[in-house]
Structures are given as C-alpha cells and as structure tokens.
Amino acid sequence: MTHAILASTSTLHGQDYLEYLIPHLPELYQGIDEILFIPYARPGGISHGEYTAKASEAFSKAGIKVKGIHEFENHAKAVTDAKGIFTGGGNTFLLVSELYRNKVMNVLKEVVKNGTPYMGTSAGTNIGGLSMQTTNDMPIVYPPSFKTLGLVPFNINPHYLDPDPESKHKGETRETRIKEFHGLNSQPVIGLREGSWLELNDNKVTLKGKLRARIFEKDKVPFEVETETDLSDLN
Amino acid sequence: MTHAILASTSTLHGQDYLEYLIPHLPELYQGIDEILFIPYARPGGISHGEYTAKASEAFSKAGIKVKGIHEFENHAKAVTDAKGIFTGGGNTFLLVSELYRNKVMNVLKEVVKNGTPYMGTSAGTNIGGLSMQTTNDMPIVYPPSFKTLGLVPFNINPHYLDPDPESKHKGETRETRIKEFHGLNSQPVIGLREGSWLELNDNKVTLKGKLRARIFEKDKVPFEVETETDLSDLN
Numbered sequence: 001m002t003h004a005i006l007a008s009t010s011t012l013h014g015q016d017y018l019e020y021l022i023p024h025l026p027e028l029y030q031g032i033d034e035i036l037f038i039p040y041a042r043p044g045g046i047s048h049g050e051y052t053a054k055a056s057e058a059f060s061k062a063g064i065k066v067k068g069i070h071e072f073e074n075h076a077k078a079v080t081d082a083k084g085i086f087t088g089g090g091n092t093f094l095l096v097s098e099l100y101r102n103k104v105m106n107v108l109k110e111v112v113k114n115g116t117p118y119m120g121t122s123a124g125t126n127i128g129g130l131s132m133q134t135t136n137d138m139p140i141v142y143p144p145s146f147k148t149l150g151l152v153p154f155n156i157n158p159h160y161l162d163p164d165p166e167s168k169h170k171g172e173t174r175e176t177r178i179k180e181f182h183g184l185n186s187q188p189v190i191g192l193r194e195g196s197w198l199e200l201n202d203n204k205v206t207l208k209g210k211l212r213a214r215i216f217e218k219d220k221v222p223f224e225v226e227t228e229t230d231l232s233d234l235n
Numbered sequence: 236m237t238h239a240i241l242a243s244t245s246t247l248h249g250q251d252y253l254e255y256l257i258p259h260l261p262e263l264y265q266g267i268d269e270i271l272f273i274p275y276a277r278p279g280g281i282s283h284g285e286y287t288a289k290a291s292e293a294f295s296k297a298g299i300k301v302k303g304i305h306e307f308e309n310h311a312k313a314v315t316d317a318k319g320i321f322t323g324g325g326n327t328f329l330l331v332s333e334l335y336r337n338k339v340m341n342v343l344k345e346v347v348k349n350g351t352p353y354m355g356t357s358a359g360t361n362i363g364g365l366s367m368q369t370t371n372d373m374p375i376v377y378p379p380s381f382k383t384l385g386l387v388p389f390n391i392n393p394h395y396l397d398p399d400p401e402s403k404h405k406g407e408t409r410e411t412r413i414k415e416f417h418g419l420n421s422q423p424v425i426g427l428r429e430g431s432w433l434e435l436n437d438n439k440v441t442l443k444g445k446l447r448a449r450i451f452e453k454d455k456v457p458f459e460v461e462t463e464t465d466l467s468d469l470n
Binding site for chain 2: 008009011012014042043044045051089090091093094129132133134135136138139140141142145146159161168169170171172176177178179181182183184185194
C-alpha cells in the first residue's frame, strides 16, 4: 500500500524549488499538516538546517509544515512517527551512508511500504529503487551497502540525459553507463528525465509528467514509454 | 622513483584510440618490448580479450607488445613480473573491485612506486589518486574500499568538464560534485580536461598536454594551472 511520488529532479529550469510538484502534494499527503524531511543528501554541502528551511518554504505553499529529521534525537523513531516523509536530493552516497548510520534505512522502507506517504526527488528518488547503483553522483563517502528501499522492483536513473550527438566529450554517455550496469546486474533501469516522476499508488506504478521515459533492460534494446504508462509489471 | 603518465582520456575526438599518447610511449617505456595491460574496467562491458586486442593494436604503433593480465593464472605475480603496465579506462568501480579481488591493488602500488613504468587513462588514471572518490562513473559494483594507488598525493577527476552556461539541466555540475566531495574530504582534486595528462618522473609531477587544468582545494576558490606547471607540491 505504498503511496509515493518519485521525481527525477526537485527543480525545473526557470522554476522555483519543487514548484512543479507542489500542486500534487495535497493528493499525496492527504489530510497531513506536517511532514518529516530527510536532508541527509546535503546538495552542495548545505547544512541540514538550511536545507530544511528551503523545503519548508516550498511546502508552506501547499499548507504543509516541515520538520527536519536532524531535529529529533532518535531518527528512526522520527520516521516511525511521521505522518508523511520527503527526502530531498543531493549526494546519494552521503544520503545512503546517513540512512544506514542513523538506522533509518530499514524503518523507512517498512513505514513507506505500510502506507506513510513518501516523496523523493533526485537522490531521494534514486533510493526508491532496488539499489543506488544507477546514481549519477560522486562516491564522496563509502556507504556500508548500495542496497536501498526497493519501493519499485527496478532501478532508477534520475536526471536522465540523452546522448548529445554534437558532443566532442569522450566521457561515457548515460546510456553507456547503464549498459555497463547491466553487464553485472539484471534489474531494469528507468531513465527519468527532468520533469517526470513515478506515481506509486498501492501496487500501481505510473509514469507522470509531460515527458517520455527510457527503459533499459539487460540484453535488450532500450525503449521509450509515454507518460501515463503503467509500469507495474516492470521488474 | 615513479614513472607514469596519468591521462584524462584514452581517446580524443576524431582520433584513434590512444593516438595522442603513442608518441610519448617510447620515453615512458624505455627499452621495454612488452607491457602488461589491465583491462578490468571493461568499457561498455567488452571482454578482457577484446579490450586487450584494442590496446595491443595501439601499442603496436610504438613497437610494444601487450599481454592482458587475464591471460595469467596469478594476476598479482603478473604485475610483479611486468616490465611496464597500462591500465585502460571503463568503469572505475569495476576496476577497483577487480584490483582488490585479484589481490593486485597493493602489489601494483608497490611496483609502480619502485619504478615499473605505468600508464593510466580515465579509470586507470583515477586510481592513480589517493582514492577513487572523484570518479564520474556509476557504482555498478560494490568495491571493498574506495582507496586507490596514491601515486600522487591528491585526487584526480578525469574527463573534467566545465559547467555549460547554456544548460537547462539541473543535475549537479562537475564543480558542484567536487565541492560536495570537499564537504567530507580534505585532499586537493585536479580536474584533468580531455587531452591533458600528469607526467610523474621520480618525485616530480607535471601537467602535460595543450590545456590548462583546474585545481580544487577544500574551502578555497578553484583555480586554473597552465600546462607544464610543476604540481609536485600539491597535497
């Protein structure tokens, strides 16, 4: 009975933080006046307090108050007690390390699977997959495991970027990186472009937003899916 | 007494594999007719054999034969016995995992520090730094440690890319990622653009190639260094 929004990015070009997601918050967090924010991923290294203030400002537009997990002595208990949860983006390695260090990973998985509404953006979305192994982030810290929440039975690549045919850069494209992932791992990967999100409603997973998404399966040619596609059978 | 070339990329736009580095091989591998190739990083998932054939073709232009480490029963002994070594690019997580799994990491560090000439490109260069934590690669496999060879007392970011002022993409720029690295780590990072390499000659580290490189130090404003800059004191 999972209810979640897993969004590729927090912010669209030219928009405010979470702006395009705010209209969808009342439906996700029905009847909830305060949510728990997990700021562990610290984008650009900002503090937990600064990051929570930023989330708070955005959520206030939907009439929802925000409390940072760092304000609680027992982080795992804060998750258990939360009426709704939002995990922001930043560095996925740091996020996952902190989720394990604070003994939050398993509790978070449990409460979200039991119905606590969850939203993730970027790194907060990446951890919704089976593992964090299709993150784009730098390994700035060594987490005890790459395993994540598994709210969906596949992996997610947020901020998915199409190869640039004009590029003279020889670093790997996102598609090549995901192909390398499939050399060693078997779960499908969804490349979520900025502006797309996955809506999880009970056992249904639906692609939302205006864009298509790209699906990568081991030993198969990648393909595009249209918005509103039911992805419940992708595994 | 390290002698090494640590190159940002194997291949420049519009050139053949290793083309721009081949003129420098005779000086690095002086009097050496066969080198050991470490193909562990498997770019795009190609096999060790295919990758070794590719390296072999390039090295033949400098009159040097290539043997893949996978052709030996004891990989660590192959490293000890090698007259010269080249580690190719691909996925750094896979490379580092295999270096540890085959008990090659420490032996490789030892022989290169004792004078066995070494060349790395991309992932093979990244491991020349203190840790692999400024790689751009996807964590497709979980290595036992992020610690690498430490041929230089700083970290390397290969394929360094300047922020694109026109970009509408909201994924982190390379500079932001390195800043996040410095939120948790103190060693300097050199952003090596494609076409640049570090030349290690005994205790001297020099920036080579036609381009400038970008130096990131914790809590300092990043700055550019010109080619031929002596970087021996960067640490």
